[in-house]
Every structure is written in structure tokens, then in C-alpha cells.
Amino acid sequence: MKYVLILLLFIAGFSASAQNYKTHKVKSGETLETISKEYLVTPFDILALNPDAKAGLNESMTLIIPNSKVKNNPIEPTTKSVIGYKKHKVKRKETLFSLSQQYGVSIDDIKRENKQLYAKPLQKGDKIRIPRYKTVSSQQTLTNTIKKYMVRPREGKWRIAYKFGITVPELEDLNPKMNEVLQPGDMINVPNIANNDEKAVEDDKYNYYTVLKSEGFMALNRKLGLTQDELEALNPELKASGLKFGMVLKVPANIQVNGPDEINGDMPELEGVNTTDLSLNIKDRSTKRIALLLPFRLQRLDMDSIAEVKDMMKDDRLLSVTLDFHSGALMALDSASKVGISTRLKVFDTKNRISEISSILDRNDFNSYDAIIGPFMANNFDKFAPEIQDTKVPLISPVAIPKKVYSNVYQTVPSDKTLRDKMLNFVKRDSLEQNVVLIADRGHSASVDILKREFPKAKIILSEKDKKSGKDNFFIYPTSLDGVFEDGKTIVFLETKNPALASSVISLLNGHNSGDKEIVLSTLNHNSAFESKDVDNYHLSNLKFQYPSVNRSYDDANPGAFVKAYEDKYGVRPNRYASRGFDIMMDVLFRLANTEGNLYEASSSDVETEYVENKFRYNKQLFGGYINEAVYIVKYDDLRITTVGQ
Structure with missing residues (x-):
């Protein structure tokens, strides 16, 4: 093994020399971003030649840094030297940040000249000195991989990314301070390629599509109707690079995609991707076996006393929420049956006890189920999930964020991040x-x-x-x-x-x-x-x-079929837990019916579904399960809560 490592190092050194690369020994405190800025390359350039750097940098690491094929225009690096100081007595509410803004220096500059501030915070009455600097510029010409580019009218991020043969995320990494909305005349960094290598956007002949996360050629074939060979013929760079998130692809003009919004710089997306109506593509009408685990805690109820049950439902928040969710889920079964999807539902009372979870696992075989919804509470779910992961049965967390998202787990609540x-x-x-x-x-x-x-x-x-x-x-x-x-x-x-x-x-x-x-x-x-x-x-x-x-409010003026049916059956409008029970059950059933009973196949990131108050677009984690990334932006408008973004 030792000799294999030596051989690999020798080959790496030879390749670096042959291709005229530089090397950089990582120093304490350096990051991939600071190193890439120093050499005017992108983090992607460094990671491509140093895959081990994906796990993090350390001081003993030597990186291979690429050179560019084309020289950039001269740049003027600047240096600064202290030419004097200004005395300052700290006033109430002043902070290092406010002083740095006031005097146009960095917080580190102030601390460097006032060593005591490394050990104690700034306080009212402190007398400190603020450095004044002289800036010196010297013109240099560097070999690098980027150059400056002036944004032209109608150009947004995706057009520029396509023009220079990179993805939109790569363009954003080249320009960490780039405005979200590009304006004509903005100066940004782009790859330093020759002018004749730039690609033209031909709106009159083609449409353009941006690759989504985790999207492969099979997904694009289903979505665009184009084979891998056809895509590679239109986009020859695919043969070398493969598909990448954010890559802009040329597609035939007869394939309808949403036009790019050049005002806010959004990437072009396929028409219909944002919301997929799964009821239009039912392939499997076989009976679906669903397990539903909820914390009813029925052992506490005296079913012979209606008054006692009513009082408990009024005072017990968890029981009320559980019953609401359950009622919504039952309404979903009824709605699904009307389009030919039958369901065999088994409901388990977890009693909100860890001991009962163990008992349910001991008494039941869950291998035969198509999907399991619950347990409801986070601690019960975290106990249940590891015991069920080997069955490979999809396990849906309806209202809690699990501690660990196993490969068969669906986290329906988007993360705080x-x-x-x-x-x-x-x-x-x-x-x-x-x-x-x-x-x-x-x-x-x-x-x-x-x-x-x-x-x-x-x-x-x-x-x-x-x-x-x-x-x-x-x-x-x-x-x-x-x-x-x-x-x-x-x-x-x-x-x-x-x-x-x-x-x-x-x-x-x-x-x-x-x-x-x-x-x-x-x-x-x-x-x-x-x-x-x-x-x-x-x-x-x-x-x-x-x-x-996570959810929106349904429109009271146009409540929809579910709200009307729920009101007819129960005499009240559904609350958000009833709507969530309906939405999650409907989504599971429709995804199963779209892929001959395989929920995983219906959970690619290009499928986003929306029902009464909730929507679902799952992203498969590299070493875990599926996390819902569909979010609403809502606002108060004339005493109503409306949806304004997503």
C-alpha cells in the first residue's frame, strides 16, 4: 500500500508539472474560498484536481492549483500602511462594528491597534486609537482563470452561465457579492475563455432548460422526451462533463419551458415542474396497504361516558390534534377511492409511549405494507425508525423532524435552514x-x-x-x-x-x-x-x-372540494392538522399509484405536488432519506394571510 501511495503522488506530481499547474501548501485558517481568490480560480477548479479537499482542509495538505490558458487584463493589487492614528472615546451603544463602519476600517484593524480588545469587549468610556492608512496600488498582469464581463441588456444569470459554459451555481461562486438581480452595466467575473468560445443564446431557434438537483438522463427523458444521445447532440459538452446541477441545456423549440425571468435572474424551468398533478397519470390501481401510527391514548378514555370523552377532547391538545389529523387522512382515502385507488388502512394507537412502540414492533410484521405514516411524536418516531429501516418500507414522518433521516424515511416538514x-x-x-x-x-x-x-x-x-x-x-x-x-x-x-x-x-x-x-x-x-x-x-x-x-391557508372564498366535503361530514371547517392529514395521505397514495407501488421512484426532485394547504418536493440525501424542500412565503394582506412566493 505504501508503494501505491508513492506511485500516486509521483503521477500527481508529474501531471501537475506536465500541465503547468502550481502547488499551494495550506496554511492555518485558510479556506477553499480564500485560496481560490488568491489564485483567481474557482473552488470547483481546485476540487476537480484535489478531490480529498472535499472532506476539508488541513495544514499538512498540498493543493494542486490550475493555471489559465488565457491571460487577463492587468489588475492593480493594493497594499496599505499605517500613517497615523485618531483617538476615540467610546460612547454608549457604540460597538466595534459601528466604529469600523464610521471610520472605514475593519474590526481586525481596530483590535490590532488595541490589543486589550482581544481579551475583553468594548465598553463605554474606553479610550482607543483608530488607525489611518495609506493605500498603494501596483499594476500586475496575472495568469488566471477569470476575467471581468459587463452585463448586457436582457442578460440574467442563466444566459451568462450558458454563454461561458458553466452552471448557474458556478457563476454565483465566481461572484459571491453579485447582485441577485443583474443590471446592464454590472461588472462580474466569468471564465477567462476566448471570445470565439462563447456560446450564443438563440431564442428564435431553441428553448433552454436548467438541470435541477439530482436530475439524471432518465428523468430528463421522462420530462423532455429527449434521449441522452439527443441531448448530447444539442449540447456536446455533456459527453465530457455529464449532467450537473444548474447546467443550462439547449432543447428543441417545440419543447415548452417557462421563459427565463430576466428581471430577477431566475433560471428557466420546465412548464409544469413546479406543480405535478399525479391524478392524471395513475398506473397502479391495486389496493395499497398503509399503516398509520397515532397517539390516541385510548386507554385513558371511558367509552361508556360520552360527557367524559367530550371533556377530554376539549382539554387534551394532543388528542384533539390526533383526531383532526386522522379525520383528514380518512377523507383522503375516500377521495382516492373516487379515482380508483383503494386502500387497506391499519391504524395503531402508540399511546405516546416508547414502551408501546416496542410492543407494536414485537406484535406486527411491517414488511407487507406499501407505506407507514407515523409515529406522530418525535421521540416515538426516533424509536420506531431504526427498527423498521431494514424492511425498506417507506416511513413518513407527518409532523415531526426526526433526529436521523434513514434511507427509507420521508421528512415531510422542511428544515429550519x-x-x-x-x-x-x-x-x-x-x-x-x-x-x-x-x-x-x-x-x-x-x-x-x-x-x-x-x-x-x-x-x-x-x-x-x-x-x-x-x-x-x-x-x-x-x-x-x-x-x-x-x-x-x-x-x-x-x-x-x-x-x-x-x-x-x-x-x-x-x-x-x-x-x-x-x-x-x-x-x-x-x-x-x-x-x-x-x-x-x-x-x-x-x-x-x-x-x-410549511403550509398556506386555503382560500375561504373558494375553499375547494375537500373543505366543503369536510364541513358537510363534520360540521366544521378543517384546521391545519386535518388538512395536513388529508394532504400527506393523498400524496402517499398518488405517488404509489403513479409508479406501480414504488414510492421511491415517484420522489425525484422534479416532482412537486400540492394539495389543500401543503406541498411536497423531496430531495434525496446522499447518505440518508428524503427531505421535503417545498416552502411557502406568506404575508398578511388586508387581515388575510396570502401566498406571495415559494
Whole structure:
């Protein structure tokens, strides 16, 4: 083995020499991004030659760095030297960040000249010195893999990516600070290829399609009706590179795709991909065996006493939610039967006990089921899932996020990260950095850090601390908002789980939302603080409050067949748990019926389904199961909650 390693190193060294590559020894603190910027290459270039770097960098690692075929225009690297200092006495509410913005220096620059700040935080009354720098530029010509490109009219991300033969994610990696919306005249980085190698976008002859995550040639064949050979004939680069996420493909003009939205830079997508009506393609009408595990806890009920049962249903939140979900699931069975899908349902009462989960597993063989929905509660699901993974039967988590998503598990609730990222992307398409304000309590520093990275020019207001104890008092002074809002539109992120802070801030914002000032309230994490009795819904509606959500609200004016049927049967409108029971059961049955009983085959990322209040688009994890990535962006509008993005 030792000699095999030596031989591999020799071959790598020979290849590097023969192709005129450079080498770089990784230093402490360096990342793939910092190294790629130093050599003006992309992280993808480095990873292609150093696959081991995918697992992380360490100081003992030597990387092979590619050179470019074409030289770039001269660039002017800059250096700076200290030419003096300015003395500053720290005032109340001043931070290292605010001082760095005020004096145009970095936080590290300030700390470097005030060593005590490495050990203790900045405090009112501290006397520090702020360095003043002289900047020196020197012109150099470097061999590199990128060059500057001026965006032309009608060009968005996908057009430029196609033109230079890269994927949209690769273009975004080349330009970490690129505007979400490209404007004519923007200067961006592109691969340094010769002008005659650039590809033209021929709108009059072809349509263009962007490859989705985990999409292979078979999926494209089903979607586009084109074989691998036909795609490679239109896109010769496929033979060398294969399919990649974000790659833009030329397709025949008669294949209808949604036109690219050049205003917001969205990638072109196939018409109908966003929502797939599975009821139009039923292949398997055999009876589906479904197991449903719910925490009824029937052992506590005296079925001979109707009054006692009614009282318990009124007071027991878990029982009420369970019955609502179950009623929605039963309605789904009835709806599916009307299109020829029959179901054999077996319901298990988990009693919300780990011991009962073990007992159910001991008494039953789940190998014969087509799908298992539940257990309902997270701790019960986490006990059940590892015991059932060897059966390969699809296991659906209906309302909880499991600790581990095994290869047969379907997590129907999108992750917090997915919700957060969808919200950030939505706001970034619709706002300017200088028009963002962040308000948060002290426990949401992680959210503040994320928002600061996305909106570096945003103004930050944190809740006040108790001077003696240092604990969060969960309020801000009204004067904190004086002079914060300029004319025009301002996006305000409010990050808190504290009802008192939420209600007071929302009231203050509503007072500033007048005249030429438009304030739009947003949050990355919608929770009960925004629904407390002290929060005025009129204020939320006035502020056009928007947030990411797992589900939407059905339209009361046009409720749809399920809502009407549910109301006829039970005498009330379905709540979100009843709707979720219906949506999950319908989705499982229709996916099974579309692929001759194989749920996995119907769960590629190009299939997105939507029912009453929920939608599902699953992404298969590399070392795990399926996670739903379909999210709504909703907002308050005239005291109604409407869908504005997804």
C-alpha cells in the first residue's frame, strides 16, 4: 500500500508539472474560498484536481492549483500602511462594528491597534486609537482563470452561465457579492475563455432548460422526451462533463419551458415542474396497504361516558390534534377511492409511549405494507425508525423532524435552514442592502449573524440588557428607531420568541409606517410570539408581515372540494392538522399509484405536488432519506394571510 501511495503522488506530481499547474501548501485558517481568490480560480477548479479537499482542509495538505490558458487584463493589487492614528472615546451603544463602519476600517484593524480588545469587549468610556492608512496600488498582469464581463441588456444569470459554459451555481461562486438581480452595466467575473468560445443564446431557434438537483438522463427523458444521445447532440459538452446541477441545456423549440425571468435572474424551468398533478397519470390501481401510527391514548378514555370523552377532547391538545389529523387522512382515502385507488388502512394507537412502540414492533410484521405514516411524536418516531429501516418500507414522518433521516424515511416538514434560505432569497430579490433593518433579542445572535452576512449594510438594533444582571430585558427604547427609516421601502427583520418584545416592536414600527416611509416586517422564524393576544393583527397587516411557512391557508372564498366535503361530514371547517392529514395521505397514495407501488421512484426532485394547504418536493440525501424542500412565503394582506412566493 505504501508503494501505491508513492506511485500516486509521483503521477500527481508529474501531471501537475506536465500541465503547468502550481502547488499551494495550506496554511492555518485558510479556506477553499480564500485560496481560490488568491489564485483567481474557482473552488470547483481546485476540487476537480484535489478531490480529498472535499472532506476539508488541513495544514499538512498540498493543493494542486490550475493555471489559465488565457491571460487577463492587468489588475492593480493594493497594499496599505499605517500613517497615523485618531483617538476615540467610546460612547454608549457604540460597538466595534459601528466604529469600523464610521471610520472605514475593519474590526481586525481596530483590535490590532488595541490589543486589550482581544481579551475583553468594548465598553463605554474606553479610550482607543483608530488607525489611518495609506493605500498603494501596483499594476500586475496575472495568469488566471477569470476575467471581468459587463452585463448586457436582457442578460440574467442563466444566459451568462450558458454563454461561458458553466452552471448557474458556478457563476454565483465566481461572484459571491453579485447582485441577485443583474443590471446592464454590472461588472462580474466569468471564465477567462476566448471570445470565439462563447456560446450564443438563440431564442428564435431553441428553448433552454436548467438541470435541477439530482436530475439524471432518465428523468430528463421522462420530462423532455429527449434521449441522452439527443441531448448530447444539442449540447456536446455533456459527453465530457455529464449532467450537473444548474447546467443550462439547449432543447428543441417545440419543447415548452417557462421563459427565463430576466428581471430577477431566475433560471428557466420546465412548464409544469413546479406543480405535478399525479391524478392524471395513475398506473397502479391495486389496493395499497398503509399503516398509520397515532397517539390516541385510548386507554385513558371511558367509552361508556360520552360527557367524559367530550371533556377530554376539549382539554387534551394532543388528542384533539390526533383526531383532526386522522379525520383528514380518512377523507383522503375516500377521495382516492373516487379515482380508483383503494386502500387497506391499519391504524395503531402508540399511546405516546416508547414502551408501546416496542410492543407494536414485537406484535406486527411491517414488511407487507406499501407505506407507514407515523409515529406522530418525535421521540416515538426516533424509536420506531431504526427498527423498521431494514424492511425498506417507506416511513413518513407527518409532523415531526426526526433526529436521523434513514434511507427509507420521508421528512415531510422542511428544515429550519430550508425555510430560512427561502425567505432570504425572496427578500434579496425584492430589496436593497441599505434598506434593511435587523431587530432581535439577545438570544438570536445566530440569526443576526446570518442576516448580517446577507445584508452587510443593514442597521442592527438589539434588545436592552439589564445593567446589573446582564440579562435580556426584551424591549427596545422607542428612540432607538429615530432616524432609522428613510423615505421609500425598508425591510425590517424581527427575530424573537418573546411575545412582549414582538408586540412592542410591531406597535413601534406601525407608528413609523406612514407618509413616504413604507416598512415591511419580515422574520426568518415565525412562532407563537407573533400570534400572541398582545400583537395587533391590524398592525401586522399594515406592515405586510411576511414569513416562510410549511403550509398556506386555503382560500375561504373558494375553499375547494375537500373543505366543503369536510364541513358537510363534520360540521366544521378543517384546521391545519386535518388538512395536513388529508394532504400527506393523498400524496402517499398518488405517488404509489403513479409508479406501480414504488414510492421511491415517484420522489425525484422534479416532482412537486400540492394539495389543500401543503406541498411536497423531496430531495434525496446522499447518505440518508428524503427531505421535503417545498416552502411557502406568506404575508398578511388586508387581515388575510396570502401566498406571495415559494
